[in-house]
Amino acid sequence: MAAHRIVLTNQQIASYVLLTLGLVSLLASLFFNLETLALIGLGLTFWGAFFVYVTPTKYVKLDFLIASATASLSNIERILTSEKTDSKGVYLPPKYLKDYQSSLVFIPPVSDSSLPKFERALLDSGTLYSKDPTGILLTPPGSDLCKLFEKELKKFFTDTDFHEVQEDLPRLLEKLRIAKSTTIQQTANIVTVEVKHHIFEDLCKEAIKLRRTHESIGCLLPSTIACVLAKATGKPVIIEKEEQSPDNEGTKITFRIGED
């Protein structure tokens, strides 16, 4: 039988120490009949139990997250390799999708500098191949993270605009401790996002090994931001470039916003 090792965080250790001290103090107050000791014990026991209650338990090590995310990226790489495509993926705005809250990336068969023309017909998120225009439709790696951001912000990106995203996204990434700082700038149809010290750096290094996926769809964080931008602007979005920032402290991602 495998032995289960319980790993406690410093916060949990502190909570259990408070709880133990409180209980000892309460018992001692019963024994010595001291009111002060009883009040101290009551306080310590309560705050100890309270911190045990409010400490989040659903946490996984980042390594596990990277290990599980790499497999789905590898599958995308296999699809792109079998289709022999090197084209940039186009993150579709909600108006082309059957499910407005979902995200899809369209990969044309040949590389073209211009964005493909889409009919106003709704694309079914269940199909892998699109006929008009011809190409592959994939669920981007950042699709669910984008939904999680919406849940945290308590609003849909489809109900916001670029300026709101410019304010909300850096604050959210900081609050969720995904990145230390984020700046979003727009020049004409080019959006530059600079993310410093983000937690997906290792995952992005793994994604670089998957050349086609990295070139076409991008790794987790750029993909998530592309989903957010496509939803907020209501226009197709392409990840133009993903590079290390000049000070080597983060990632600089360049997005191109398409026209309708």
Next chain:
Amino acid sequence: MKAPRSHSELERINMQLPLNFLNIILWLGITAMILLVTALLVLSYEGPQSIMVEERKIENAGILVGILFLITIAIRIFGLIA
């Protein structure tokens, strides 16, 4: 403060929490206030956090302790009237 040593001394110990009802009311009131103010501050704060907590649980605990405080107050008032 001296710990009882002999068996007869132990038998005489009154194992009762040395807190009266007013102590409990005061403690519940202060704790409820701390928790509710903390919940309000934490829920409106959007910067980076050094301690990981579930904000909604602080609010729930605050409301629960607050209700307990109000119940104890009601008992006290009822006791004074009756």
